[in-house]
Amino acid sequence: MAGDLVEAGVEAALGEDFAGRLQDEQPVAFRVAAQGAVGRRRTFVVGLVGFALASALGGAAQSFGMLVAARALQGVFGALLAPAALGLLTTTFTDPKERGKAFGIFGAIAGGGAASACCSAASSPSTSTGAGAST
Numbered sequence: 001m002a003g004d005l006v007e008a009g010v011e012a013a014l015g016e017d018f019a020g021r022l023q024d025e026q027p028v029a030f031r032v033a034a035q036g037a038v039g040r041r042r043t044f045v046v047g048l049v050g051f052a053l054a055s056a057l058g059g060a061a062q063s064f065g066m067l068v069a070a071r072a073l074q075g076v077f078g079a080l081l082a083p084a085a086l087g088l089l090t091t092t093f094t095d096p097k098e099r100g101k102a103f104g105i106f107g108a109i110a111g112g113g114a115a116s117a118c119c120s121a122a123s124s125p126s127t128s129t130g131a132g133a134s135t
Contacts, residue, residue: 040087047081 054077058070089106093099 040084040091043080044084044088047077047084050077051081
C-alpha cells in the first residue's frame with residue numbers, strides 16, 4: 001500500500017514513463033542500501049524531514065519549475081520514508097499478532113491518505129478562464 005503511494009508520488013513528479021523506468025532500475029537497491037548503511041531510524045528521520053522541507057518548498061514555489069523540483073524531492077524522500085517506516089514497524093512489533101495489527105493500522109492510514117488526496121484533487125475548483133468562469 002505505501003509503495004503504491006510512493007510510486008504515485010514519483011509518477012506525479014516525474015511523469016509516468018520516466019518514473020516507471022527509474023523505479024525499474026535502481027530505487028529498491030538504493031533504499032535497501034540506505035537503510036543498511038545508516039540504519040532504519042536515521043533513514044526514517046531523513047525521509048521525514050526531507051519530505052517536510054520539500055513540501056514547504058512546494059508551498060512557497062514561485063514558479064512552475066520550482067514546484068516540479070519540490071514534487072520530485074517529495075518523491076525521493078517519500079521513497080526513503082515508506083520502506084523505513086515499514087522496517088521500523090517490523091522490528092518494533094515482534095509478536096505476530098501485534099505486528100499484524102500495526103501493519104493493518106499503517107495500511108488504513110496510508111489508504112485514507114490516498115483516498116483523501118484523490119477526493120481533494122477531484123473537488124478542487126478549476127482555474128480555467130474560459131466561458132462561464134467567474135472573474
